[in-house]
Amino acid sequence: xxxxLSAAPVPTLPAHTLLVLLLQxxxxxxxxxxxGRLAARFHMPAIVGELLAGVIVGPSILSHVWPGxxxxxxxxxxxxxxxxxxxxxxxxxxxxxxTGMELKFDLVKRRGTTAxxxxxxxxxxxxxxxxxxxxxxxxxxxxxDTETLVFALFLGVAxxxxxxxxxxxxxxxxxxxxxxIGQLTLSAGVIDDIVGWFLLSIVSAMATVGLTTGTLVTxxxxxxxxxxxxxxxxxxxxxxxxxxxxxxxxxxxxxxxAALIVxxxxxxxxxLHLEAVFGAFVCGVLVGTSGELxxxxxxxxxxxxxxxxxxxxxxxxxxxxxxxxxxxxxVLLAAVAVLAVAVLGKFVGAFIGAKMSGLGRWEALxxxxxxxxxxxxxxxxxxxxLKLGVLGPEAYTIIILVAIVTSLMAPPILRLAMKRVDDNxxxxxxxxxxxxxxxxxxxxxxx
Numbered sequence: 001x002x003x004x005l006s007a008a009p010v011p012t013l014p015a016h017t018l019l020v021l022l023l024q025x026x027x028x029x030x031x032x033x034x035x036g037r038l039a040a041r042f043h044m045p046a047i048v049g050e051l052l053a054g055v056i057v058g059p060s061i062l063s064h065v066w067p068g069x070x071x072x073x074x075x076x077x078x079x080x081x082x083x084x085x086x087x088x089x090x091x092x093x094x095x096x097x098x099t100g101m102e103l104k105f106d107l108v109k110r111r112g113t114t115a116x117x118x119x120x121x122x123x124x125x126x127x128x129x130x131x132x133x134x135x136x137x138x139x140x141x142x143x144x145d146t147e148t149l150v151f152a153l154f155l156g157v158a159x160x161x162x163x164x165x166x167x168x169x170x171x172x173x174x175x176x177x178x179x180x181i182g183q184l185t186l187s188a189g190v191i192d193d194i195v196g197w198f199l200l201s202i203v204s205a206m207a208t209v210g211l212t213t214g215t216l217v218t219x220x221x222x223x224x225x226x227x228x229x230x231x232x233x234x235x236x237x238x239x240x241x242x243x244x245x246x247x248x249x250x251x252x253x254x255x256x257x258a259a260l261i262v263x264x265x266x267x268x269x270x271x272l273h274l275e276a277v278f279g280a281f282v283c284g285v286l287v288g289t290s291g292e293l294x295x296x297x298x299x300x301x302x303x304x305x306x307x308x309x310x311x312x313x314x315x316x317x318x319x320x321x322x323x324x325x326x327x328x329x330x331v332l333l334a335a336v337a338v339l340a341v342a343v344l345g346k347f348v349g350a351f352i353g354a355k356m357s358g359l360g361r362w363e364a365l366x367x368x369x370x371x372x373x374x375x376x377x378x379x380x381x382x383x384x385x386l387k388l389g390v391l392g393p394e395a396y397t398i399i400i401l402v403a404i405v406t407s408l409m410a411p412p413i414l415r416l417a418m419k420r421v422d423d424n425x426x427x428x429x430x431x432x433x434x435x436x437x438x439x440x441x442x443x444x445x446x447x
Contacts, residue, residue, distance in 0.1 A: 032311035054318020091309030097262030100284020119191035121353030126345025130159030166375030185370035201278035242292035254297035369413035378403035
């Protein structure tokens with residue numbers, strides 16, 4: 001057998017396949033960079049421009065304007081597109097890992113029960129409304145032979161997530177990060193992020209292996225087991241690895257170690273039939289909370305991911321959008337309904353949580369605006385749903401639209417609300433305790 005293997009080695013990548021891949025990456029990166037900067041110039045999240053890059057070269061525009069070029073650049077060959085997907089998947093795994101590294105758990109401790117109330121109310125209401133909406137939407141939006149219950153649960157998860165990177169960037173741009181409302185929004189978002197990733201892993205497991213009693217049990221136990229293993233076994237190993245990497249003055253060992261930990265976590269999660277991004281997030285948190293991490297040495301990894309891999313991922317996400325589907329009245333009505341549920345659920349939920357904590361209506365409105373930003377996380381959830389076959393192309397397009405619209409809504413509503421919030425009102429309502437410092441974290445990496 002060994003002779004047979006040596007006589008027939010694995011063939012190398014065909015020259016034309018490599019050429020197409022390189023041009024795909026070059027075109028998507030160029031458009032994503034240009035449109036991302038254009039979006040930022042108009043005070044919009046860069047992700048809007050990066051998604052639009054994929055929309056331009058995808059079925060929404062280029063396939064109609066220049067079908068020959070579209071077919072050459074994005075051929076229907078599955079193996080060719082899988083290569084582009086692989087680059088995007090590495091990008092999103094490292095992006096999620098970086099997100100976990102940058103979560104600030106001290107914010108949650110400082111804001112305590114107020115952050116918890118706002119977060120849970122802003123998470124549970126859109127989750128329930130999203131699940132109910134999943135049962136009401138046309139069956140045509142469900143991918144393949146997916147169970148309606150799984151689709152409904154997945155839609156609920158998509159409705160309840162929030163996007164820390166977009167929130168933080170918006171607060172920085174508006175000079176609100178040092179304000180107590182800004183800090184409370186971020187701390188509530190951290191809780192939403194953690195719960196959202198956990199729910200995504202559970203629903204993804206259900207979609208992968210089907211709905212049975214055993215599946216439901218393992219879908220709950222596997223994520224819990226992974227988190228416990230990461231905490232009790234992974235945490236000391238991560239600290240040991242980072243301590244060894246810190247002995248070098250160069251940033252290279254720290255970058256390689258952090259990336260390795262995230263990739264291994266993603267692989268472990270994938271092996272358990274959970275989504276790879278869940279393991280990446282858990283291991284990112286391990287790296288970020290380790291006392292051995294020198295965060296300045298992570299800058300090269302952050303730059304590579306945010307300047308190259310993440311824009312390519314978002315552009316590939318845009319490729320799979322088909323805006324022409326919105327011409328059909330059924331799909332358009334479904335899009336309006338899902339967007340309304342997403343926005344209403346977050347605003348009302350956050351408003352209820354804020355009022356329960358004794359905050360005023362304008363403070364509650366500001367919190368709702370911040371928590372309503374879906375951005376990066378929503379796009380990742382949508383890509384997971386499409387990959388698992390839970391979402392059809394139309395449902396995928398609708399969820400990406402929710403990510404874009406909610407991210408665009410945040411700045412103007414925040415600006416309106418914060419004009420009516422007195423600088424001293426937050427302290428008077430108990431958001432700031434004696435000696436509680438006003439933090440001014442650095443601008444987050446992923447925007």
